[in-house]
Amino acid sequence: MSTTEPNLSISNPHPEDTDVIQKVALVVACFGVLILLAAWANVALDAAIFMPIAIISMIGGTTVYGARSYLKQPEGIKNNGVWHFSLTSRGAFAWAVGILLTGFYILLYWFPGYVGFVQSGENQGLVALFDPLSMAIKGRPASQWFMYGTLYTIAILALGMKFIFKYRHNRYQLIRTISVMIAQLVFAYTIPEILAALNYNDVTTTAGEYAGYYDADIKNVWPLDYDFFYSYHLDAMQEEAYQPVGMIYLIAGMALFLVGTPVLTYLIGKRWYCSWVCGCGGLAETAGDPFRHLSSKKLGAWKLERWLIHSVMIFVFVMTAVTLYGYFTGTSSVFGLDIYSKFQKPYGFFIGAIFSGIIGVGFYPMLGNRVWCRFGCPMAGYMGIIQRFKSKFRITTNGGQCISCGNCSTYCEQGIDVRAYAQKGQNIVRASCVGCGVCSAVCPRGVLKLENGPEEKRYDLPPIIIGNESVKISD
Amino acid sequence: MHNIVIIGNGISGITTARHVRKLSDHKITVISAETDHFFSRTALMYIYMGHMKYEHTKPYEDWFWEKNRIDLKRAFVEKVDTDGKTLHFSDGETMGYDKLVIATGSKPNKFGWPGQDLEGVQGLYSYQDLETMEANTKNLSRAVIVGGGLIGIEMAEMLRSRNIPVTFLVREESFWDNVLPYGESQMINRHIKEHHIDLRLATELKEIISDENGRVKAVITGTGETIQCEFVGLTVGVSPNIGLLKGSGIETKRGVLVDPFLKTNIDNVYALGDCAEFLEPNGERKSIEQVWYTGRMMGEALARTLCDKPTKYEPGHWFNSAKFLDIEYQTYGWVWAKAKDNENDFYWEHKNGKICLRLRWEKSTGKLLGVNNLGFRLRHHAFDKWFKEGRTVDYVLEHLKDANFDPELYKTYEAEIIAQFNRENGKNIQLKKKSWKRILDFVS
Ligand SMILES: Cc1cc2nc3c(=O)[nH]c(=O)nc-3n(C[C@H](O)[C@H](O)[C@H](O)COP(=O)(O)OP(=O)(O)OC[C@H]3O[C@@H](n4cnc5c(N)ncnc54)[C@H](O)[C@@H]3O)c2cc1C
Ligand code: SF4
Ligand code: SF4
Numbered sequence: 052m053s054t055t056e057p058n059l060s061i062s063n064p065h066p067e068d069t070d071v072i073q074k075v076a077l078v079v080a081c082f083g084v085l086i087l088l089a090a091w092a093n094v095a096l097d098a099a100i101f102m103p104i105a106i107i108s109m110i111g112g113t114t115v116y117g118a119r120s121y122l123k124q125p126e127g128i129k130n131n132g133v134w135h136f137s138l139t140s141r142g143a144f145a146w147a148v149g150i151l152l153t154g155f156y157i158l159l160y161w162f163p164g165y166v167g168f169v170q171s172g173e174n175q176g177l178v179a180l181f182d183p184l185s186m187a188i189k190g191r192p193a194s195q196w197f198m199y200g201t202l203y204t205i206a207i208l209a210l211g212m213k214f215i216f217k218y219r220h221n222r223y224q225l226i227r228t229i230s231v232m233i234a235q236l237v238f239a240y241t242i243p244e245i246l247a248a249l250n251y252n253d254v255t256t257t258a259g260e261y262a263g264y265y266d267a268d269i270k271n272v273w274p275l276d277y278d279f280f281y282s283y284h285l286d287a288m289q290e291e292a293y294q295p296v297g298m299i300y301l302i303a304g305m306a307l308f309l310v311g312t313p314v315l316t317y318l319i320g321k322r323w324y325c326s327w328v329c330g331c332g333g334l335a336e337t338a339g340d341p342f343r344h345l346s347s348k349k350l351g352a353w354k355l356e357r358w359l360i361h362s363v364m365i366f367v368f369v370m371t372a373v374t375l376y377g378y379f380t381g382t383s384s385v386f387g388l389d390i391y392s393k394f395q396k397p398y399g400f401f402i403g404a405i406f407s408g409i410i411g412v413g414f415y416p417m418l419g420n421r422v423w424c425r426f427g428c429p430m431a432g433y434m435g436i437i438q439r440f441k442s443k444f445r446i447t448t449n450g451g452q453c454i455s456c457g458n459c460s461t462y463c464e465q466g467i468d469v470r471a472y473a474q475k476g477q478n479i480v481r482a483s484c485v486g487c488g489v490c491s492a493v494c495p496r497g498v499l500k501l502e503n504g505p506e507e508k509r510y511d512l513p514p515i516i517i518g519n520e521s522v523k524i525s526d
Numbered sequence: 527m528h529n530i531v532i533i534g535n536g537i538s539g540i541t542t543a544r545h546v547r548k549l550s551d552h553k554i555t556v557i558s559a560e561t562d563h564f565f566s567r568t569a570l571m572y573i574y575m576g577h578m579k580y581e582h583t584k585p586y587e588d589w590f591w592e593k594n595r596i597d598l599k600r601a602f603v604e605k606v607d608t609d610g611k612t613l614h615f616s617d618g619e620t621m622g623y624d625k626l627v628i629a630t631g632s633k634p635n636k637f638g639w640p641g642q643d644l645e646g647v648q649g650l651y652s653y654q655d656l657e658t659m660e661a662n663t664k665n666l667s668r669a670v671i672v673g674g675g676l677i678g679i680e681m682a683e684m685l686r687s688r689n690i691p692v693t694f695l696v697r698e699e700s701f702w703d704n705v706l707p708y709g710e711s712q713m714i715n716r717h718i719k720e721h722h723i724d725l726r727l728a729t730e731l732k733e734i735i736s737d738e739n740g741r742v743k744a745v746i747t748g749t750g751e752t753i754q755c756e757f758v759g760l761t762v763g764v765s766p767n768i769g770l771l772k773g774s775g776i777e778t779k780r781g782v783l784v785d786p787f788l789k790t791n792i793d794n795v796y797a798l799g800d801c802a803e804f805l806e807p808n809g810e811r812k813s814i815e816q817v818w819y820t821g822r823m824m825g826e827a828l829a830r831t832l833c834d835k836p837t838k839y840e841p842g843h844w845f846n847s848a849k850f851l852d853i854e855y856q857t858y859g860w861v862w863a864k865a866k867d868n869e870n871d872f873y874w875e876h877k878n879g880k881i882c883l884r885l886r887w888e889k890s891t892g893k894l895l896g897v898n899n900l901g902f903r904l905r906h907h908a909f910d911k912w913f914k915e916g917r918t919v920d921y922v923l924e925h926l927k928d929a930n931f932d933p934e935l936y937k938t939y940e941a942e943i944i945a946q947f948n949r950e951n952g953k954n955i956q957l958k959k960k961s962w963k964r965i966l967d968f969v970s
Contacts, residue, residue, distance in 0.1 A: 068689065125717070125720050125721060125851070125852055126852065127851070127852030128577075128852070130575070130576070130577040131575050131576055131577070131687040131688075132575070132576040132687070133576050133577060134576045134577070134578065134579050135576040136576075220852075221933065222933070222935045222936050222937070223933040223934055223935045223936070226935055348582075349587065350587060447931075449903070449905060449906050449907075449931055450845070450905070450906025450907050450910065451819055451822075451845065451906060452845065452847050452856065452906055454566065454568040454569075454818050454819075454847075455537070455566045455568070455569075455585040455818075456566050456568050456569035456572065456578075456583065457566060457569055457572075457578055457582045457583050457584075457585065458569070458572065458577060458578065460582070461577070461578050461582045470585060471585075474585060488933060491933050492933070493577075495849040495854065496847045496848075496849070496854070496856075497847065497854050497856055497903035497904075497931060500903070500931050500932075500933060500934075501933065501934060502934065504962050504965070504966075505962050505966065507966060508966050508969055508970075511969060513969075515826060516822070516823075516826075517842070517906060517907060517910050518819060518823065518841065518842050518843065518845055518906070518910065519823040519826055519827070519840075519841060519842060520840040520841065520842040521823065521826060521827035521830075521837050521838060521839055521840045521841075522826060522827065522830065522837065
C-alpha cells in the first residue's frame, strides 16, 4: 500500500494541526540551528551574544513546540504517521539528516579543523561559537570536544523535553527521562567542566607543563569507556595535583565495574544503566526516539547481534589486558605486537569512532537509535550476560491477553521480537533488553510489565496459554 | 499420515496448523484468498494510522512456514465437495483432502440500507477492505461511521489520526451499552467527544445518498437529518463467512454447526473460529464467538483432535480486552451491562474520569463473578486463579495489589477503591501488601 506522504514533521501532529504558537516555536528552534550553521560557515557573529541565543532558542523552541503539540491532544500513544513521515520512515529527509550527522562525526573525529578547531591560535567557525562558554567555565577556549559535549547535552535536554510531553501519561517514561537528562547535564557535562575549572583535571601549569587528562564523567564505566586503563588515563588519575578527586575517580571507576554494575544489574536489570543514566542511551532515548521502530526484528539480526557484541567485548578485554600488561611491565609490545598500533589504535578507530559514533548516531535515521547499544557496546554485552542468566528483571506477559498485533516488536529499539514471547504467554528474558519500557507503553492490550521479582519461574513457558481448559497440563 | 487442509489463514486456521505440526507429521495445507501470509487482523487499524506497516503485523517471518512444513496456498475456495473430498477453487483447480478444517472467519454485516453498495461505503474486516479504505478516504470533508461497536470506534480513531472530521452514528442510548455498564459506557462517550468525534447517540441510519457518479454524498439519519459526507463506514457487526459451503451437505445455521469437538455433521470436516456456531453454547458464552482469543483456543483444542487425541473445546473463565482511543479496557469473568438479580455491583471511578473498576459478585456467597477495568491494567493470572478458587469479593479486594499490572512507578488506586467499597458496603477490608509469593502461585 502506498501511504507514504512526504511530511517533514517528526512528531505525531498532522501539519493541519500546527497552530501559530507551534510554528513560532519551530522557527525559533530552527533559528538556533541556523546560528550554528552560520557560525560554522564563519559568518562573523558575536559569539558572546549568539551562543546563548542559539542554546536558548534550540531548547526553548523545542520545549514549547513539544508542549504545544502534545498538550492539546488527549494523553496517550502518539505514533500516528510514524511510517508515513519522510524523516521517520527512511525517506529522503531521513537520508539527508543521516548524511549530515555522519559527515559531522567524520569531521569531528578526523578533521576538527573543518569545524573550526585551531590547535594553537584562535578557534574559528563552530568551535569558536562556544569559546565564550568555555572561557566562562574554565578560562580557556573551547575544543572541538567541548563544542560536541555542549551540543550533545542540548540535544538530550531539548528532545528530552519533547519526549516528556509525548509520554506525559506514563510515569515510568517521565521519571526515566528526567533521570537521563540529569545524568547528562550534571554528571557528564557540568561536573567534569567544573573539575577542570577548579584545576582537578586537564591542567597546564604556569610553567607550561601539562598535568594530564582523565574522563571525569563518573558514570562512563569501563568497558564502554575503553581507555580507562590506558597509561595516560591511569597516570592522570594518580597525578598529585588532582588529588583526592583523581583517586576517587579511579576507585569509583573500578568499583562501578566490579561491584556496582553486577549488583544493580542483578537487582533491576541493565536498564539502570542503559536507559536511565548512560550518555549513549540518553541520546538514543531522546533525540533517537523518533527512530526506534527502525531496528531490525529479523532472526538474522539477532544472530548478528550476538556474534558482534560478544566479539567487541572480547576485543576490549584483550586490548585492555594487553594495555595493563604494558602499563605494569613498562613495555610497549606483547608477543612482538605493538600495543598501541596493534590493539589500542584499531579499537579506537573501528569501535570507538566508526561503530559508536558514526554508525551509532549518524545512522539513527536508517538503522534505528540503538545500533551501537545493541550490536557493539561491550558494557551492554557484559550486563546482558548478567541480565540473561542472573537477574531479577524480566518483562512479564499478561496471561492470554496478547492479540499478536506487533506494536511491541515494532517499537522495540533493541529489535527484540517481543510479540514472539507475548503471544505464547511467555515472559521476556533477553540479554539485550535495555528496559526502556516502550513495548509496555505501546501495547494496546496491557500485556507487558517490566518488573523485578524472584528468579523462580522467571523463564516459565506455559504448556498452554491460560484461559483454555481444553488441554490439561497432565496430558 | 493424513492430508489436512485448512481453509483460512487467520488466527484459528494458523493456530490449528501450528499445533498439528507440533504434535504430528501430517501434511498440512493452509488456503487463503486474502493474503499470502498470516497477519494480525486486530492490527489493521495501526497500518492505516501509520504505527506499523503490513509486514509488522505478521506474527511469523515468511521463512517460518516452509521450515515447519506448512504449505500455503493463495486461492479462493468456491465449492466444497464432501463426497469426493475435494475443494474447487475459483480458477477451476481442485485439491483433495483427508481432513478438512473450515476457518473462514467473518464478513461485515449490511442490513439492506438504501445506498449501502455505493462507492465510498464500506465495512472493515479484510486487508482488501483496508486498501479500499485507504483509497476511499482521500480528500474527505467528512466521514460517517454507522454502528457503535469495537470496529466502529477503531474506524473513527483511524480517520481522526488523519484529521478527517468524523460523525459517529450509534443506535444505542450510550456507546456499546449492550455490553458496557452505564459508568464505563458514559466514560467512553466522553472520551469519544474529547477526540473531537461528533458522537450521535440514539441515532440510526436511514439512507445513504448518491451523487451523480454513484458515490456517496450524504447520509440521512432516522430523525431525518442529512449529513454531508464522502465516506461511510458500516460497522454493524459481522457474521460467519460460509458462502462456499452451499450445497456441500455441511450443516449451517448462521455459522457452521459444530459439536464440542468442533466437528461438523460430516466426518472429517471441522470448523472453528468466527465461522463456527456451537450446537450447544458453552455456559454463558455466545454460540458464535467472534474474538481473537477464542479462535486461538479452539485451534489449540482442534489440533489435538486432528492428531487422534479427541479434545473438546472447553474454554476457561472469560476474558477479553480492547482499547477505546486512549483508554484500555480489560475484563475477566462476566460483567453484564446490567447486574442480574442475584448479583451485587460495585463501581469506582477516578476523579480524572478515565480510570475505573467494576466488580460483580454473587449476593448469596460473595463470590466474585466478574471485573471490568478501564484505564489501568490487571493481571490475567490473578483473576483466573481467583475464579477457579471461588474467591470472594472481599478476598479479591484485600489482595488487589497482587493483581495490579500497570507499569512500575505508576500511581496506584487500591487504597481509594477499598475505602469506597468499605464505605458503601459497611465493611472493613484491609489492603494487603503485594506478595511475590502469591503472585508466583498464580502461575502454575
Ligand atoms: C478491525 C478488526 C479488529 C479486531 N480487533 C479485535 C480485538 O482487538 N480483539 C479480539 O479479540 N478480536 C478482534 N477482532 C476479531 C478477530 O480479529 C476475529 O475474531 C479473528 O480474526 C477471527 O479469526 P479466524 O481465524 O476465525 O478468521 P479470519 O481471521 O477471518 O480468517 C479467515 C480467513 O479465511 C479466508 N477465507 C474465507 N473464505 C475463504 C474462501 N472461500 N477461500 C479462501 N479463503 C477464504 C479469509 O479471507 C480470511 O483470510 C477484530 C476484527 C477486526 C475486523
Ligand atoms: S523489550 Fe521492551 S523494554 Fe526491552 S528494549 Fe525492547 S521495548 Fe524496551
Ligand atoms: S503489543 Fe501487546 S497485544 Fe500487541 S503483540 Fe505486543 S504484547 Fe501482544
